[in-house]
Amino acid sequence: MGSWQWNDQQRPTSTVGVRATLGAVTMKDDPQAVQRPYVFVRGLDSKLHVNWWDGKAWHWSDQGTPGGRRVIEKVGAVTVQDNPTAAQRPYAFVITDDSKLYVNWWDGSKWQWSEQGAPDNRLIREGVGVVSVQNDANAAQRPYAFVITDDFRLWVNWWDGSKWHWSDQGTPPSRIVSRPLGVTTMRDNPNAFTRPYAFVITDDSRVWVNWWDGSKWHWSDQGAPSGQPVKKGAGVVSVQNDPNAVERPYAFVQGYDSKLYVNWWDGSKWNWAAQGAPSGRLILDSVGAVTMKDTPGAFTRPYVFVIGDDSKLYVNWWDGTKWNWAAQGTPAGRVVERPGEALTVQDNPNATQRPYAFVITDDSDLGVNWWSLP
Template structure:
């Protein structure tokens, strides 16, 4: 029987606490290896740090900053593989104090900082998220980084296999983009290419998605939950009924009533569903969204971590038949002050996935609420 645990990840140093998380990924040295979490944070020194599992213990590593710059905002993190059997390599994208995009990335031997710049004549206002795409299941993965610029339009910084490019995705017709929601990728089947979906919230507090259909980019109006406008994004994932099925996006949002809603694709049409809130509580903020698989051939199940108005962690999760709310509480003797990141772990490719939810407490430490199989 498994159980939930809280673990204090502490902070980068005795004098530098965690100010905000910048993204999280899992790493594998090869296709059969154990996954290892890497959580990127911004310290109170405005530098990038990683809390990572080396296979035996947790470590903190100081990644520094781009030359002459400080880090002010997150975009997200992703892993890149040069082939299905190659080592995964983390890429963490951040916005610096000159409103430009930078990436801290592992080339297989060492860490590097690269200046991605900004779209010509523009400043980067906010990050939407990062995904990696593949032209086929055996192809190299290529990062796509979505951001909002100072003219409230969506841009993507993407790797074509030989160089980085900036592309103007524009904005929904007759609207401006006010807030990010999140990004995911779609595959029509196991052998198909991946297609990016970037969800945003417009000035009228409704959801739109900018998506690639295989030949062109499209904007689609997702609207809002019935009788409710969208306050902010919670996260976006893709689910599968089985490993060979079409992936289906789920976009979770917080309404102005401080409750959780999901905009999801059932395979033929989009739907809005009201997830509510934990009993007697309202939702204050979000931590992250992941999908869970009980084994490699199982369907994926969404897990949504949020912070309640009592500063405790809660989980909205799908068991395969029904949605549930679970109270994850708080680290012993601490209060959750800021949201963090969520990811899933596997001990090996055939093992059950296990959720990890990272938060920042009132002493500026990083904590993780994680599921153990024992």
């Protein structure tokens, strides 16, 4: 039987603590290899740092900053695979103090910084998230980074296979984009084109999604939970009933009542469901959402990690038949001060996926709550 563990990942250096997380990915050196977590953070020095697992030990690496700039906001991190048998390569997208987009990426032999700029003489306000897109299961993966600009419009910076583009996704009808929620991708079948979905919160505290149907972009009004305006996002994932099924988005949000809600696609229509909160608590902030598979052929099960108003970590998870709340506690002698990132790790392609939830503790260290196998 497995068990939950807490680990102190410490900090980038003895004098530089963690200010915020900027994204997390898992890396595979080849399709049969163990997945290795990489967690990108903004240090108190306003530089990019990464905490990564080499297969035997954790390391901190200083990624620095783009020339003369400071890192101020996250957009997200993603991995790119040039073909199905290639090593995965991390890309970490950040916003710097000139309100432009930059990416720190691994070219297969060394790290690079690239300036992505900003769209149409605008300034970038916030990141929404990053996904990888494929034209088919054998194609190269291509990053799409969604951001909100200073005129409260949604834009995407995307790679077509040979060059980068900026595309104006606009706004929902008669609304402006107020806050980010998150991004995911959809596949109608395992060999289909991946279709990006970017969820945002508008100025009337409703959820909208900007999504690609395979030929054009759409805006759809997802509304809000009954009687409850949406305060902030808690994470977005895609769920599958089996490996050959269509993927279905789940967008988790926090209401102004400090409870968790989910907007989810059942295969024919969208639904809202109230997930509540841990017993006797309110939700202070969110860490992230992941999906779990017990076997490669199993149903994917969502896990959503949140911080309670007691500065402890909790998870709302689906066991296959019902939703549960579980108290994950805190690292020994510490409290959870700021949210982080969530991901799953797989020891081999046939293994159970294992959740890892990274948080920042009150001493500005990075902590991780993770599921270990026997």
